[in-house]
Amino acid sequence: MQISPDAVARVLADEQRRFAATHPTSARLAADAAQHLIGGVPMAWMTRLPGGYPVFFERAAGAHVVDVDGNDYVDFCLGDTGAMTGHAIDAVTSAVAARAAQGITTMLPSTDAAWVGEELARRFGLPLWQMAMTATDANRFVLRLARAVTGRPKVLVFDWCYHGTVDEALVVRGPDGAAMPRPGSLGPPVDPALTTVVVPFNDVDALAAALAVGDVAAVLAEPALTNIGIVAPEPGFHDALRELTRQHGALLVLDETHTICCGPGGATAAWGLDPDLLVIGKPIGGGVPAAAYGMTHAVHAALAEAFADDSIDVSGVGGTLTGNALALAAVRATLTNCLRADDFAMAIPLAEEWADGVRDAYTAAGLTWHVQQLGSRAEYWYSRPPRDGAAAAAAVRHDLDELLHLWCFNRGVLLTPFHNMALLSPHHTSADVARHTDVFAEALAALA
Secondary structure, eight states: OOOOHHHHHHHHHHHHHHHHHHOHHHHHHHHHHTTTSGGGSSSGGGGGSSSSSOOOEEEEEBTEEEETTOOEEEESSTGGGTTTTOBSOHHHHHHHHHHHHTOSOOSSOOTTHHHHHHHHHHHHOOSEEEEESSHHHHHHHHHHHHHHHHOOOEEEEETTOOOSSOGGGSEEEOTTSSEEEOTTOOOOSSOGGGTEEEEOTTOHHHHHHHHHTSOEEEEEEOSSBOBTBOBOOOTTHHHHHHHHHHHTTOEEEEEOTTGGGGOTTHHHHHHTOOOSEEEEOGGGGTTSOOEEEEEOHHHHHHHHHHHHSGGGGGSSOOOTTTTOHHHHHHHHHHHHHSSSHHHHHHHHHHHHHHHHHHHHHHHHTTOOOEEEEETTEEEEESSSOOSSHHHHHHTOOHHHHHHHHHHHHHTTEEOBTTTTEEEOOTTOOHHHHHHHHHHHHHHHHHHO
């Protein structure tokens, strides 16, 4: 069976009317907010949720969100990984409240700092750590460090990657193979070909050829692509990546901000990877902005003098609020009580249930779609799972995405707005998963 654009448009019109009827308070708040907030939201991408206007939430706890109109949602988005632990975790809430009552930021280390460094080292295997506010910041910092260590100018990334608002990584591979601005990238400061080399994910030959030039300071990579959809590494790809970076003198940086869905130490621990530097952000603060980056002893030895210099405050690595006491208290409480082996032992089987339910539904509807799973994360494709980012981007069908997201949202199921992805937490239940399966199957029936 093929789903026609006409069928999508017909069902979408009905769903848009249903959305307007069930979200009147959000409509009023959105109109009020639009007077002084661009798009009526504090961050522009908040308008990408389904419906004709932003939906304002009132409260969130565990795996559920309730909006200002009283609509309850099973939350499979979880703040696009920022709330991967679940919402309003008691231990984190208590730690943040206690810390706030004793002072939030002083430019002095708090008593939680040493514990956080030790726990990050235990989980990810890299011995030395520094904090950041976001994974974007951490990625910016490690790229500066890599250039300082190697004396080389360029960064290598994989086509259609995403590493936050890092200029070097907001790129795609152009027709001639050179880096060009990613569609939607605003005001790139320089021609990306001056700073960045782009190769397709899983293409070992292209990777080898690019590194052989000798101008790459670091390869910045997710262990699996996630933000263009889940694109898994092929067998042997990570072994080749590690061997080639060492052979050609480039540092290997792994961004685990999304791939921590593979386990307590991310894909690095789960798959036995061996990076020179590692970035982790989003979920480690239980919703409080926090990120960190770790490095090997060898990388630190090359940077020790720079870190000890009085000019470190203007080195491009830092930020006044970075490493503040509130963030460190949140990270300690989160890593003590969440994102543990026991949590993944609950969340990953739920992701398997979610994937099985989706597969059963589209198979019963006669569709040759596919579902991809990465730890506690899963998503469906309208094609075979792609092997690189360009193929993933080409497989997107925006009209069908909009309809399926809105259909689910109108029936109390919230998915990640950027693609058809669900993230499972230990606060979800099999009943929550079954709710999505039923709603998804009903949508396919309506489109038949």
